[in-house]
Amino acid sequence: INTEFAQPLEPGQTNLEINYEYARELGGEGTEHVVPEIELERGLTRHFQFQMGIPLVRVKDGEEPASLGGGHLELGLRALIAGGGKRSWVLSFQPSVELPTGNRRLFGNGTEVDAALHLDKFFGRSMRWYTNVGLASAVSGEEAGDESLRYSSAVVIPLTRRWHLAPEIIGARRFADDRTLLAVQPEVIYSLNNHLELKFGLPLGLTDATPAMGVRSQIAIIWGSEH
Numbered sequence: 001i002n003t004e005f006a007q008p009l010e011p012g013q014t015n016l017e018i019n020y021e022y023a024r025e026l027g028g029e030g031t032e033h034v035v036p037e038i039e040l041e042r043g044l045t046r047h048f049q050f051q052m053g054i055p056l057v058r059v060k061d062g063e064e065p066a067s068l069g070g071g072h073l074e075l076g077l078r079a080l081i082a083g084g085g086k087r088s089w090v091l092s093f094q095p096s097v098e099l100p101t102g103n104r105r106l107f108g109n110g111t112e113v114d115a116a117l118h119l120d121k122f123f124g125r126s127m128r129w130y131t132n133v134g135l136a137s138a139v140s141g142e143e144a145g146d147e148s149l150r151y152s153s154a155v156v157i158p159l160t161r162r163w164h165l166a167p168e169i170i171g172a173r174r175f176a177d178d179r180t181l182l183a184v185q186p187e188v189i190y191s192l193n194n195h196l197e198l199k200f201g202l203p204l205g206l207t208d209a210t211p212a213m214g215v216r217s218q219i220a221i222i223w224g225s226e227h
Helices: none
Strands: 014-024 030-043 048-061 067-070 073-083 089-099 112-123 127-138 147-158 163-165 168-174 179-185 187-193 196-201 213-223
Touching: 073 112
Parallel strands: none
Antiparallel strands: 014 030, 014 213, 030 048, 048 067, 048 073, 073 089, 089 112, 112 127, 127 147, 147 163, 147 168, 163 187, 168 179, 187 196, 196 213
16 A cells, blocks of 8 residues: 555556554554545556545544645656566656645645655565665755655465555655654555455554554555556
């Protein structure tokens, strides 16, 4: 759910992901819902894909009334660096920018840029390993200069033709306030066919700065040419 593939989509292929997320703070004093987040990816060439995403978020802190607002628009480009084809690994580079188009009271008023490396590794025809590592920096607004290191990793293990286990580790290091976010996320994937997948995960926080528990789900729909 949280870890991106390194391999760009084929030219003309499109992937639509609809995400739901619920996170609860330690002690139950705050909650956050992402209801939903829409992500769209489109293959441009064999080496490049374009993507965009925007969430609708509901936030509640303590006894305060809940706030509902649109998040910022994120635009990105994924470029194949090496591997792919018949190789057992893929390495790609993904620059992206988050524009302050959403609710600035909830999400700030700055522009953020991100640069990430994505690595896929395949073990035979069964197990797959995906890893993302990226550095994000706010370049404008009240949080200008704030930087964070983000990382995620997932292993996909087939149980049957349609069911897969996909445990993930998700984390970030915020340098401005010296906070570390880290969660482990047991996850299952159900593949209805080559064009539709349902995913469900239960993130569990491993640090004090991380929400103690949550729920994540995703519907992934792929269409278009595969060659």
